[in-house]
Amino acid sequence: MSKNVQSARSDQTQKGQQEQILKVENLRKTFGGITAVADVSFHVQKGSITGLIGPNGAGKSTTFDLITGVQRPDGGEVEFNDTEITGYRSDQVANQGLVRTFQIARELSEMTVLENLMLAPQNQAGEAVWRAVLPRARTRVVEQEKELREQAWEMLELFEIEHVAHESAGNLSGGQRKLLEMARVLMTDPEMVLLDEPLAGVNPTLEEKLIDRLHTLKEQGYTFLFVEHDMDVIMNNCDTVIVMHQGSVLTEGQPDAVKNNDKVLDAYLGEEVKI
Amino acid sequence: MSTGSIQARAEGWLGNNDVRLLVALALAIGGLYALFSVVLGFQLNGTVNTLRRVAFLSAIYAMLALALNLQWGYAGLFNLGAAGFMAIGVYTMGILTAPVTASPPGFGLPLPVAIVGAILMTGVIGGLAALPAIRLRADYLAIVTVAFSEIVRLTLRAPEFANTRIAGVAFGTGGATGLSLPSNPIRILFYTDPAATAPAPNALGAAIFSAVEPLGIEQTLVIGWAYVVVLCLCLGLLYWLMIRIGKSPFGRVLKSIREDQQVTQALGKDTRLFKIKTFALGCALMGLIAILWRLSGGYASPRMFKPIQTFYIFIALFIGGTGSPTGSIVGGALFASLLFEGPSFIRRVVAEYLQLSNAPDTLVGALAQLGTLDVTPLLAYSVQDVSISALRLMLLGIVLVYLMQRHPDGLLGHRKAIASSVDLSQQATQEDDNE
Numbered sequence: 110m111s112k113n114v115q116s117a118r119s120d121q122t123q124k125g126q127q128e129q130i131l132k133v134e135n136l137r138k139t140f141g142g143i144t145a146v147a148d149v150s151f152h153v154q155k156g157s158i159t160g161l162i163g164p165n166g167a168g169k170s171t172t173f174d175l176i177t178g179v180q181r182p183d184g185g186e187v188e189f190n191d192t193e194i195t196g197y198r199s200d201q202v203a204n205q206g207l208v209r210t211f212q213i214a215r216e217l218s219e220m221t222v223l224e225n226l227m228l229a230p231q232n233q234a235g236e237a238v239w240r241a242v243l244p245r246a247r248t249r250v251v252e253q254e255k256e257l258r259e260q261a262w263e264m265l266e267l268f269e270i271e272h273v274a275h276e277s278a279g280n281l282s283g284g285q286r287k288l289l290e291m292a293r294v295l296m297t298d299p300e301m302v303l304l305d306e307p308l309a310g311v312n313p314t315l316e317e318k319l320i321d322r323l324h325t326l327k328e329q330g331y332t333f334l335f336v337e338h339d340m341d342v343i344m345n346n347c348d349t350v351i352v353m354h355q356g357s358v359l360t361e362g363q364p365d366a367v368k369n370n371d372k373v374l375d376a377y378l379g380e381e382v383k384i
Numbered sequence: 385m386s387t388g389s390i391q392a393r394a395e396g397w398l399g400n401n402d403v404r405l406l407v408a409l410a411l412a413i414g415g416l417y418a419l420f421s422v423v424l425g426f427q428l429n430g431t432v433n434t435l436r437r438v439a440f441l442s443a444i445y446a447m448l449a450l451a452l453n454l455q456w457g458y459a460g461l462f463n464l465g466a467a468g469f470m471a472i473g474v475y476t477m478g479i480l481t482a483p484v485t486a487s488p489p490g491f492g493l494p495l496p497v498a499i500v501g502a503i504l505m506t507g508v509i510g511g512l513a514a515l516p517a518i519r520l521r522a523d524y525l526a527i528v529t530v531a532f533s534e535i536v537r538l539t540l541r542a543p544e545f546a547n548t549r550i551a552g553v554a555f556g557t558g559g560a561t562g563l564s565l566p567s568n569p570i571r572i573l574f575y576t577d578p579a580a581t582a583p584a585p586n587a588l589g590a591a592i593f594s595a596v597e598p599l600g601i602e603q604t605l606v607i608g609w610a611y612v613v614v615l616c617l618c619l620g621l622l623y624w625l626m627i628r629i630g631k632s633p634f635g636r637v638l639k640s641i642r643e644d645q646q647v648t649q650a651l652g653k654d655t656r657l658f659k660i661k662t663f664a665l666g667c668a669l670m671g672l673i674a675i676l677w678r679l680s681g682g683y684a685s686p687r688m689f690k691p692i693q694t695f696y697i698f699i700a701l702f703i704g705g706t707g708s709p710t711g712s713i714v715g716g717a718l719f720a721s722l723l724f725e726g727p728s729f730i731r732r733v734v735a736e737y738l739q740l741s742n743a744p745d746t747l748v749g750a751l752a753q754l755g756t757l758d759v760t761p762l763l764a765y766s767v768q769d770v771s772i773s774a775l776r777l778m779l780l781g782i783v784l785v786y787l788m789q790r791h792p793d794g795l796l797g798h799r800k801a802i803a804s805s806v807d808l809s810q811q812a813t814q815e816d817d818n819e
Contacts, residue, residue: 224804
């Protein structure tokens with residue numbers, strides 16, 4: 110993990126804050142007669158924490174699904190790190206370094222916390238069945254497993270859940286599941302993480318800790334795009350805020366500017382909004 | 385509660401030592417059948433033969449359960465077509481080895497080549513069969529595979545392919561009459577010319593045969609036991625293989641596919657490839673195991689590969705508990721010895737001691753006597769020779785209902801093996817373990 114982080118960090122210092130890591134252009138998705146995502150375009154700056162907000166049903170989660178290949182868009186383009194990834198399968202998107210969490214924490218409940226973390230890293234030698242089995246080829250697998258084990262324990266310490274390392278993930282509390290999910294996506298060694306309501310159901314103390322982690326990781330060069338309903342969290346922590354309403358981007362900008370935008374207020378209060 | 389304490393004590397004694405558990409199980413089953421033999425007044429030859437038959441079927445079902453456990457227990461792939469893949473394995477081997485001059489003709493290849501060819505064939509067809517269903521949910525895979533296995537069986541039975549010629553190459557499945565298979569390869573150990581009708585024993589054969597002859601043990605029984613030993617070695621190898629797979633990063637991905645495919649994909653794993661590979665590997669193993677099974681009889685017929693065969697393997701797996709290789713062996717052995725072979729032995733014991741000569745011809749006749757509280761006619765009716773397969777099915781049903789209610793995880797399904805090639809409780813890399 111550390112290698113990518115290093116390179117991401119040096120890129121950032123050389124080129125400043127201007128580089129766009131994710132570009133979404135005219136993204137569309139309809140389900141039958143309902144247009145879930147009408148015409149969404151936005152850019153995310155590398156090394157930023159960007160918030161994606163909007164009332165329920167605004168199309169935030171569907172946008173996430175379209176970017177990460179869980180669903181195929183009906184139109185539009187997604188570009189990540191100057192590579193077009195529109196219509197990629199979700200495993201291909203993840204292999205590009207763009208990973209997501211789910212709105213409802215989806216831990217692999219029969220697996221232990223450590224197994225959950227060990228699963229995540231990409232390109233493991235032991236994922237080829239012959240290497241996993243044949244005696245000589247397996248030495249490389251064991252070497253790699255030892256490295257991953259060390260990384261996994263470091264990650265558990267970072268998120269302060271090492272005491273539940275051997276617990277089945279299904280036995281964790283709601284907040285611990287959120288932490289596990291975040292730790293697990295970080296184990297994939299991503300460049301950018303899409304977080305779908307990472308703070309839902311998390312108590313205030315833990316929430317503060319999680320936000321702290323986000324800022325630490327941002328310093329290390331990671332980029333975050335996250336959906337959140339708590340306005341204070343969004344306004345106090347995001348570099349940029351994107352507001353969605355009825356499947357389209359309503360406005361986008363600095364938190365302060367967005368906060369005072371009349372259209373945003375109207376959208377949240379349920380008024381008709383002309384886009 | 386008394387069952388609970390017995391279980392607790394038994395588990396305490398057996399601990400988590402799986403080898404000890406399996407040996408204890410083998411001894412218990414062996415003891416039970418030795419007792420049956422004594423009760424039924426068998427000679428030594430008959431007793432040893434009973435034990436051989438039970439050991440043979442137990443080893444076969446244990447191996448089949450292991451192969452199915454790879455697909456269903458590890459990856460959650462619901463393969464209801466096991467019988468079809470077994471048929472493909474056996475028939476490919478049979479057709480490849482059949483002499484060019486035989487009827488139906490074959491390719492006349494040596495047995496080892498034919499076995500490798502059959503494994504490849506089953507694996508490739510397994511992978512292809514999984515393709516259309518691999519993106520769908522488990523129930524669709526089940527529907528596709530059960531239909532596939534029936535297509536295979538009906539194709540093998542069809543007279544059109546019994547003795548056919550495709551692109552100038554003559555071969556055939558033998559249709560409904562079946563196909564002759566090579567004689568049991570283990571005979572090479574004991575005979576100088578195993579293919580002959582009355583072969584002369586070689587040095588090893590002569591020594592062993594003359595040693596056991598005074599005990600009244602026949603040559604075929606010695607050969608049969610030698611084959612069982614080979615099967616047990618194969619079972620051991622397969623068990624080791626499955627444990628290795630279960631504890632590898634590959635097994636970890638399978639486990640997570642079973643839990644939540646979408647999350648696995650979101651973490652960058654190409655789940656389609658993992659599923660196809662697992663399905664193909666499991667099918668290839670089923671083909672191989674079916675070859676090992678049918679080589680001992682020297683004969684294959686489409687009747688051996690009905691869907692009920694698949695369900696037998698599933699029941700074995702459910703008894704032992706999905707996801708645990710040790711459980712698969714326990715389930716396979718218990719299924720073969722108690723549920724599959726048990727009823728006919730119980731019938732014989734009952735018939736021996738209860739003088740049930742006048743069994744009624746119909747169920748109505750058997751039930752009519754119940755009015756006078758006389759259960760003998762019903763008992764006699766149930767344990768007739770012709771009713772045994774029905775009795776077996778009823779027993780299977782009862783066991784399944786009990787298991788689903790009381791032990792939905794099977795006997796050993798609650799055991800969770802950690803999917804990793806190293807001991808995860810160690811935080812840093814020190815001296816190693818788990819190799």
